Amino acid sequence: MAAKFETPTLKEYLEIPHTRPGAMAESKAYVAKPEHNTPLGFPGELAEGWEQKAVARLGEIVKSNRAVQVFLDSCVKCGACTDKCHYYLGTEDPKNMPVARQDLLRSVYRRYYTLPGKLFPKLVGARDMTKDVLDEWYNYFHQCSQCRRCSVFCPYGIDTAEISMAAREIMDSVGQGQKYTNEIMVKVHKIGNNLGLPGPALEDTLLGLEEDVKDETGVDVKYPLDVKGADVLVVTPSADFFAEPHVDGLIGYGKVFHAAGISWTLSTHASEAGNFGMFVGSSANLQKIAMRIREAALDLGVKRIVVGECGHAWRVAYSFWNTLIGPFDFLDPRYPVPQHICEFTYDLIQRGALKFDKSANDDKRVTFHDSCNVARASRMGDMPGGQFIIPRAVVQASCNHFFDMAPETIHEATFCCGGGGGLLTDELMEVRVKGAMPRMQALQQVVEEHGVTHIAAICAICKAQFTKVLPYYQFPMDMIQSVHGLVSKAIRLGPVNE
């Protein structure tokens, strides 16, 4: 691995570093080209007069979004958040402290929209909207994975994710978008999924899966596509169609549906659960990308919608779908809309409808990584905190050896994988590797104490990120597992498979 940066060394305990100003000042995400911007309704590139446009857009956002208004006004700089961001802990760059990241935007808000900022800019840290400020925004708002860990610890609940979405929205509105995210949104609009897999390719893949599962189990498990009249529409991140370990999860979903005898289908029109519209705070793109799911559900005439293993997609589905594409009065009211695949499997386990042979996973000692958007921006089941209980229950139904990581690094305090929020791109590898340090440190601890061999997750971004960063920390890349990959191994399907 030819890294141009030094991978942090894992210590026995997580240490809060001293600030190293400018440590990540050189980190740059590729800027979107006009062809990634114009199809999304953004200007192609930065043009004359962008400063006024940016300031005006900020004013509109503040007027139309209470969170941004309240968060920009309420921070007292108490410092509670300063040691909570995995990017600060991993990079030591003080601009990666949540409050300092917010201040990049807050300083401009103060300058143009508050009295003290207009009169005494130096006194209150207010700044003019200049190219330097924009560059700083571009740099550091692409070192935020919008994981919301800071919002748990802020006495006013200030959520840097909301601030970073607003900042990216402003940057997009003046033509300074990020290539990775915008290119993907163009693909999802044009082809139907983030990876740009056309319908025939999907069909091929799914047929291949059916053959593999037949070889493995001797059972005809179906992976149906565009089947009208199926009971359940499954919407999953497109990485599930081919990437490792994601695809093991998809195989697992199919086995669960088969064992439960419930008909299901995937959709070419909505072959993507992910919604990068959220990452850039673009309400129009967020809604348009989500709308494909409603259209697919209506078109296929399904009764329920189940969402596969994806963190931010589950946030969008759980928290935003009803708002954006509801009401779902055309679906079966006996089930929550949408339902997470873990909720679906958990219900079947509770009802005794699934048979497991946990010993199939006896080669593994497993821990579970709470993905940030699931942990801090959604729920499963009908109890607050069900998002922690249910996936663990599914993991523990599938394997004998389960060990949680340290309590201050899981549940609502979980550390981000380091690759969320639109950072899962190679040019940001340094911030991704360093941002993963706190999670890797917690992992190292259970590896040493309990001999943990695998870490299970329910997020496509986490899985892709871990596959890349685990080796930097001397862990094997296949240590990362899909929760339904574990289910897939342990579930018993019929006489042959028993």
Added chain:
Amino acid sequence: MSAVTVLYALLFYAATAILVVGVARKIFIFARTPQPLKIPTTPAPTTRAGVWWRMTREVTVFESLFKSNKWIWLFGWVFHMCLFAELAWHLRYFTQPVPVVITWLHWFTVFTALGFVAGLAGLWARRFLVDRVRYISNPSDHLMLALLMAIGLSGLGMKYLMRTDIVAVKAFFLGLMRFDWQPLPADPALLVHLTLVATLMIVFPVSKLLHAPGVFFSPTRNQVDNPREKRWTAGWSAESKSGQAG
């Protein structure tokens, strides 16, 4: 009527007007601004009553801050509780007869005045000693602490060193409230104390002190976690065509 009395009478009318109008305006803006999406930081309560309880814990025992950092919590909580106690204790200058409940505070005020200053000192020390907090501090953050500290110290000064005629002070404020001005004693400590308090009232609506009303409007804390059960729309999400697409 002395010039001092006139000056401070006008100052307190102006400061009160600015505080009330300024904060009311900001609260109106917070309340008017729509929150288009559901964004509670989860796990969050699934009922309205649960949200009330969460908010009560947040503003009384500073639950999130406690989770975050025990030192900031200790200094911040002590400072705020002492501030509230002192504010209540000062109500005796504005009421006649003084409500019995307020007189009970007499037993605490020995500690609250000191706690107020000690809490502030702890918070201020962090701005110098902790490099992360030093980095995020603007001049205005230091000035705000200096202002509050000076209010506390000038108050303590009057309590223990340069006592002032508090009966006359009370007559002055009761007079202000009845538009029947009474003379204000021209003691330096008192005038400093009052000038600083008026300054605090004036900067409140345009400063970070807005966290006081702000916390109640924070969507991550005040929203119910029930987006699947109850359809939420506000602002652009209410205006845009959603369900009609089918």
